[in-house]
Amino acid sequence: xxxxxxxxxVVRRETHSSRSGVAxxxxxxxxxxFAWLGTEAVLAALGQPALLVSPKxxxxxxxxxxxxxxxAVTAAGAVVAVVGIILIVVSFAPxxxxxxxxxxxxxxxVVDDRVIAQSVAQTASYAGDVDPDQVHxxxxxxxxxxxxxxxxxxxxxxxxxxxxVDSELASYDFSPKLRARVRLxxxxxxx
Numbered sequence: 357x358x359x360x361x362x363x364x365x366v367v368r369r370e371t372h373s374s375r376s377g378v379a380x381x382x383x384x385x386x387x388x389x390f391a392w393l394g395t396e397a398v399l400a401a402l403g404q405p406a407l408l409v410s411p412k413x414x415x416x417x418x419x420x421x422x423x424x425x426x427x428a429v430t431a432a433g434a435v436v437a438v439v440g441i442i443l444i445v446v447s448f449a450p451x452x453x454x455x456x457x458x459x460x461x462x463x464x465x466v467v468d469d470r471v472i473a474q475s476v477a478q479t480a481s482y483a484g485d486v487d488p489d490q491v492h493x494x495x496x497x498x499x500x501x502x503x504x505x506x507x508x509x510x511x512x513x514x515x516x517x518x519x520x521v522d523s524e525l526a527s528y529d530f531s532p533k534l535r536a537r538v539r540l541x542x543x544x545x546x547x
Contacts (some may be wrong), residue, residue: 366464397411456470474493483519503540
């Protein structure tokens with residue numbers, strides 16, 4: 357018995373990265389800060405000297421921040437703003453890995469973008485009648501960039517390469533579909 361929902365979930369898990377690493381680091385840092393604040397509060401309640409800063413001195417420093425030098429307040433504000441922006445970007449950025457997924461009836465397949473790039477490079481190399489080292493392929497989210505370096509003294513038909521690469525990509529059943537852009541390099545290689 358097959359269950360397409362399970363296949364979709366497996367493919368999604370393999371093609372998207374979780375943000376648990378960032379969440380764990382942030383949670384550990386917050387736990388350390390709160391443990392330190394709790395320790396300082398207990399030491400202050402027992403009349404012991406503070407480890408770093410007593411809660412009373414910390415509160416006085418925070419309340420007196422308006423009278424601190426402008427450069428120090430600006431630097432502290434910039435650091436807090438940068439940390440906040442980084443956390444916002446991490447939370448909204450797509451957590452995609454360089455992989456594609458698809459499912460057919462009773463199987464789910466996940467293919468690394470490097471495998472697709474290698475296959476497209478081989479197809480473009482064969483269609484352009486050039487050495488495989490003269491083809492550079494980059495796989496993006498929805499596009500495949502193919503840059504072909506010509507061999508000096510030989511004509512290269514970019515339309516036939518484009519058709520071969522399009523045919524290769526059309527044979528893949530991955531989501532999202534990939535579109536190819538074939539470019540001939542300005543430089544030619546001498547054989």
